[in-house]
């Protein structure tokens with residue numbers, strides 16, 4: 001069994017991003033810039049935002065973190081998003097989620113200019129993905145596709161993929177990407193009947209449900225590739241995936257760990273999206 005190391009793979013991809021950013025700057029061009037908007041002082045969000053700042057630093061990209069008081073209004077937050085839309089130095093905008101309770105998330109995200117939507121969550125980018133057209137892809141699904149590619153799974157013709165979880169963030173877009181690469185995709189979820197039986201037909205099994213260790217060996221076909229998107233924080237503070245790693249690892253041909261799996265790939269794809277947005281901005285003007 002092979003462990004697909006997301007830390008190692010993301011470091012490798014970051015290296016190529018870093019080189020490209022370096023060349024951009026060497027030619028006297030402005031640097032790509034990611035703007036992160038953080039509302040309130042949720043400790044987990046602060047720690048994630050620090051991770052994104054470090055990631056930008058590691059590839060030589062500019063980073064701007066806008067820290068806002070938890071008590072600002074929806075209208076004030078939207079004003080900040082609009083300022084970033086209009087700022088020609090900004091290539092990517094990310095509003096850290098979750099927002100404090102009194103905000104309505106979707107109306108805020110809808111304000112982000114689709115060409116700066118490096119989270120790939122704007123309805124325009126979701127629509128482009130559905131239509132099979134070029135846009136900014138959501139980071140976690142894109143990171144999963146990169147992991148599959150890293151083990152030689154690029155064309156998925158003839159393979160059954162089962163995605164457990166149908167969220168807008170992961171399950172839904174990932175199902176579309178897998179299908180785009182010719183996999184036969186089953187979108188399973190909490191109401192699916194005989195879930196274990198359906199999962200056990202998968203050549204590629206994706207767990208994106210948010211239930212710690214739910215996927216045990218009875219869900220896994222011998223030789224399957226198992227991708228664990230779950231990041232669950234346990235009472236003891238440790239992270240744990242949706243897959244029971246110890247139970248599944250000897251049955252799978254390849255498996256991703258948590259931590260050190262899909263998580264680091266998500267941040268890496270954020271950098272990739274920012275670079276992509278930068279290139280579009282520079283070639284088409286703003």
Ligand SMILES: Nc1nc(=O)c2c([nH]1)NC[C@@H]1CN(c3ccc(C(=O)N[C@@H](CCC(=O)O)C(=O)O)cc3)C=[N+]21
Pocket residue numbers: 048094095096097098119139231239258259260261262263264265266267
């Ligand atoms: N607008 C927005 N976009 C996001 O992409 C977004 C967000 N809001 N809000 C929060 C979630 C969560 N998220 C993670 C990214 C990387 C790791 C990651 O790298 N995790 C490490 C471990 C980190 C640790 O130890 O806490 C790992 O899995 O190895 C985890 C979680 C992005 N999110």
